Amino acid sequence: MTGADPTADGGDARGAGGDEAADGAGTDAPPVVLKLGGSLITEKDRPETLDDAALDAACDAVADALAAGDVDRLVVVHGGGSFGHHHASERGVSTTDGTRDADAVAAVHGAMKRLNAHVLERLRERGVPAVPVHPLSLAARTEGADGRLDLPLGSTATLLDEGFVPVLHGDGVATAGDGVTVVSGDELVAELAAGLAARRVGVCSTVPGVLDGDGDVIDEIDDFGAVADALGASDATDVSGGMAAKVRELLDLDAPAYVFGAAGLAPFLRGEGAGTRID
Numbered sequence: 001m002t003g004a005d006p007t008a009d010g011g012d013a014r015g016a017g018g019d020e021a022a023d024g025a026g027t028d029a030p031p032v033v034l035k036l037g038g039s040l041i042t043e044k045d046r047p048e049t050l051d052d053a054a055l056d057a058a059c060d061a062v063a064d065a066l067a068a069g070d071v072d073r074l075v076v077v078h079g080g081g082s083f084g085h086h087h088a089s090e091r092g093v094s095t096t097d098g099t100r101d102a103d104a105v106a107a108v109h110g111a112m113k114r115l116n117a118h119v120l121e122r123l124r125e126r127g128v129p130a131v132p133v134h135p136l137s138l139a140a141r142t143e144g145a146d147g148r149l150d151l152p153l154g155s156t157a158t159l160l161d162e163g164f165v166p167v168l169h170g171d172g173v174a175t176a177g178d179g180v181t182v183v184s185g186d187e188l189v190a191e192l193a194a195g196l197a198a199r200r201v202g203v204c205s206t207v208p209g210v211l212d213g214d215g216d217v218i219d220e221i222d223d224f225g226a227v228a229d230a231l232g233a234s235d236a237t238d239v240s241g242g243m244a245a246k247v248r249e250l251l252d253l254d255a256p257a258y259v260f261g262a263a264g265l266a267p268f269l270r271g272e273g274a275g276t277r278i279d
């Protein structure tokens with residue numbers, strides 16, 4: 001495996017559910033946390049529209065990596081794309097602006113569950129033992145502009161121990177003093193990486209990495225200030241801060257994190273570097 005991360009575990013494949021999942025259960029190797037960006041797996045500017053080819057390719061890469069034993073324990077998170085962001089934006093809900101309208105919460109959460117069901121189905125079709133974890137039912141945010149996210153991880157950790165691939169998603173989140181706000185997939189990635197002591201973190205989006213002012217991929221980022229000028233919001237409907245918010249979240253982690261495009265997914269899962277390394 002050329003250029004492999006020396007910490008890659010090369011453990012048992014868990015490419016299928018049932019007995020194979022049970023056989024793989026009980027290891028406590030640190031997991032890999034992977035976010036599939038909503039920009040990647042949906043057509044972000046067309047409400048509730050999947051990017052079929054991109055989603056299929058991403059699910060192929062995940063299934064292949066598990067079957068080959070390149071990754072043992074894997075947690076997948078996906079973003080909102082044209083499912084969550086569209087509904088949240090229409091209702092004026094974001095990571096900082098909450099709603100007390102139950103219909104608005106149902107619209108955002110319902111859309112994210114529909115996207116989650118598509119992701120789960122395509123992973124399971126490929127033999128990946130993927131099961132859903134819905135953050136709205138688990139998490140809470142404390143009050144104020146710097147509200148802290150509390151994401152209990154017992155369910156995700158136990159699913160991992162039992163040989164499953166938990167699949168979380170950006171969602172609504174109960175927020176003290178503000179009803180329900182949006183929790184982004186990037187925030188979830190950060191919580192999962194810290195709480196599960198992740199080995200590596202990958203964020204797969206539509207860009208080949210974090211781009212500098214000339215449009216070239218930045219190899220490595222270890223300081224927000226040094227790249228802040230180049231970091232913008234998303235170029236599509238997005239209520240959670242785009243690339244700038246992503247880099248902020250990833251810089252706080254202990255685990256090495258990578259931001260890459262579709263072509264970087266298989267190398268990342270093999271334990272190689274991809275796109276921009278953030279640490």
Ligand SMILES: Nc1ncnc2c1ncn2[C@@H]1O[C@H](COP(=O)(O)OP(=O)(O)OP(=O)(O)O)[C@@H](O)[C@H]1O
Binds near residue numbers: 037081185211234
């Ligand atoms: N310096 C930069 N380098 C790379 N992308 C950038 C930069 N500045 C802004 N962006 C935008 O950030 C987008 C990626 O962030 P975005 O939040 O849309 O991705 P995602 O995580 O795939 O989607 P989602 O939030 O739906 O999960 C890129 O498509 C690009 O438009």
Ligand SMILES: C=C(C)CCOP(=O)(O)O
Binds near residue numbers: 079080170
């Ligand atoms: C808009 C919603 C509900 C999810 C946002 O998650 P993200 O796409 O990871 O920013």
